[in-house]
Amino acid sequence: MxxxxxxxxxxxxxxxxxxxxxxxxxxxxxxxxxxxxxxxxxxxxxxxxxxxxxxxxxxxxxxxxxxxxxxxxxxxxxxxxxxxxxxxxxxxxxxxxxxxxxxxxxxxxxxxxxxxxxxxxxxxxxxxxxxxxxxxxxxxxxxxxxxxxxxxxxxxxxxxxxxxxxxxxxxxxxxxxxxxxxxxxxxxxxxxxxxxxxxxxxxxxxxxxxxxLHPHLDIKSELEKYVNHTINSGGTVIIPSFAVERAQTIMYLLWQLKQEKRIPNVPYIIDTPMGINALNIFRENPKWHKLSVEECDKVSKMFLLVSEHKETNEIILDSRPKVVIAASGMITGGRVLSYLEHYIVQPETTIIMVGYQAEGTRGRKMLDGAKEIKFFGKYYPVNAKIVEIGGLSxxxxxxxxxxxxxxxxxxxxxxxxxxxxxxxxxxxxxxxxxxxxxxxxxxxxxxxxxx
The missing domain is CATH 3.60.15.10 (Ribonuclease Z/Hydroxyacylglutathione hydrolase-like)
Structure with a gap:
């Protein structure tokens, strides 16, 4: 053998x-x-x-x-x-x-x-x-x-x-x-x-x-802090996220914070067709996770679920403060690049990393303090605030x-x-x-x- x-x-x-x-x-x-x-x-x-x-x-x-x-x-x-x-x-x-x-x-x-x-x-x-x-x-x-x-x-x-x-x-x-x-x-x-x-x-x-070792953080409080600071500053929160499990975890935590009236009433958006479809797999497989079907439905209703590129472009051009979850988690591709193209140059933007960033990925470079990031064939200055919530892996x-x-x-x-x-x-x-x-x-x- x-x-x-x-x-x-x-x-x-x-x-x-x-x-x-x-x-x-x-x-x-x-x-x-x-x-x-x-x-x-x-x-x-x-x-x-x-x-x-x-x-x-x-x-x-x-x-x-x-x-x-x-x-x-x-x-x-x-x-x-x-x-x-x-x-x-x-x-x-x-x-x-x-x-x-x-x-x-x-x-x-x-x-x-x-x-x-x-x-x-x-x-x-x-x-x-x-x-x-x-x-x-x-x-x-x-x-x-x-x-x-x-x-x-x-x-x-x-x-x-x-x-x-x-x-x-x-x-x-x-x-x-x-x-x-x-x-x-x-x-x-x-x-x-x-x-x-x-x-x-x-x-x-x-x-x-x-x-x-994962930090013993109050993850909800960390999320609450970054969301409130950014929204109060008139900025947008972008959360690059793996579409399966991580996106649903972030959605659940944000839903809990909203239920507890700890974060403001602004648009909450999930812009990953795969992440939206993964919600249905959660509903269909309740024995595999801790959420009830009722909780899955309530979490979904809080978010604007975006599938079409036309909707993505409309959201990007909307200057109102908002929270956006978009794939991919390491910023190697996906819809999150379209958001970053517009928002990474704005100092009032906060980008929250919520998962492992492999060597050489844009996510790792940003966490390591890169001053500019290349995608779509161009270099974009990183003026946004880059933060990490390590306890979410x-x-x-x-x-x-x-x-x-x-x-x-x-x-x-x-x-x-x-x-x-x-x-x-x-x-x-x-x-x-x-x-x-x-x-x-x-x-x-x-x-x-x-x-």
């Missing part, structure tokens, strides 16, 4: 781990690389194995960095089954369609504005290619043993993080391989705590926040990650630390070795190990 790290190693994006056993190839996640240009360029590279030779894809959850390369995989010959939970299937469909539309739009803008370095800018994949992924989905139940063949079984257990997110345990060759996916927090606003594994011979553990912190291993009834042969930048992964390695004595390894992209 061999495992090869094709992505999500040394970085928090592009998650792809290939397992080979007795002629069977299983790909755990199939994510898009985001962030710095060398990573983004890897999305155009072929896999080290032919996609047509991969038998199965197992998806931990529907975030772009875990599912966003599926259209390329399918267009290059993959025709096997894609196993995931029901909510993950629906979220992945939203994510892929949205990603494809954004890439088509950005390619068109680059061609019209003639700011592409290529003679003709092309999208990484099209909406038509994204739609060809959908017939390959096969939905699995929580805790249900799925037989991939006579000798390989997979079991999906809840991981918190977002709707449908799971840890996947694969049993093959008398060994159990546990892939954490992204581990949620024990005290998440919307999600239930993750399920801890009981047995594992090899663990593949994410390390996004491997060197950080859907990822577990160092304590959560270490604690997630605490129910193991055996000592794993090895713990591979993935989906993290090098320093967080290394600090998590030290913590795990000190607490449990587990043998930890931080793989590099392209490395292969025999198990």
């Amino acid at each position: 061999k495992v090869k790290f094709i992505g999500g190693a040394g970085t928090v994006t592009g998650s792809k781990t290939l397992v080979e056993s007795n002629g069977v190839r299983i790909l755990i996640d199939c994510g898009l690389f985001q962030g710095i240009k060398p990573l983004r360029e890897m999305n155009w590279d072929p896999l080290p194995v032919l996609p047509s030779t991969i038998d199965y894809v197992l998806l931990t959850h529907g975030h772009l960095d875990h599912c966003g390369w599926l259209p390329r995989l399918v267009s290059q010959g993959f025709n096997g089954k894609i196993y995931c939970t029901g909510p993950t299937k629906e979220i992945t469909k939203l994510i892929l369609l949205d990603s494809a539309k954004i890439q088509e739009e950005e390619a068109n803008k680059a061609n019209q504005g003639k700011y592409s370095k290529h003679e003709i800018a092309e999208p990484l994949y099209t909406v038509e290619q994204a739609e060809k992924v959908f017939p390959l989905f096969s939905v699995v139940g929580i805790g249900e043993a799925v037989s991939l063949n006579d000798s390989i079984q997979a079991v999906f257990t809840t991981a918190g993080h977002i709707l449908g997110a799971c840890t996947i345990a694969i049993t093959l060759e008398d060994k159990t391989l546990v892939f954490s996916g992204d581990i949620g927090r024990n005290d998440d606003v919307l999600m239930f705590p993750p399920t801890k594994p009981k047995k594992a011979d090899y663990v593949f553990l994410e390390s996004t926040y491997g060197n950080r 859907a990822h577990g912190d160092q304590n959560d990650l270490v604690n997630w291993l605490s129910d193991l009834q055996n000592k794993p042969t090895k713990v591979f630390l993935v989906h993290g930048e090098n320093q967080p992964a290394d600090e998590l390695r030290i913590k795990i070795q000190e607490k449990y004595g587990f043998n930890c390894k931080i793989p590099l992209i392209g490395q292969e190990f025999e198990l």
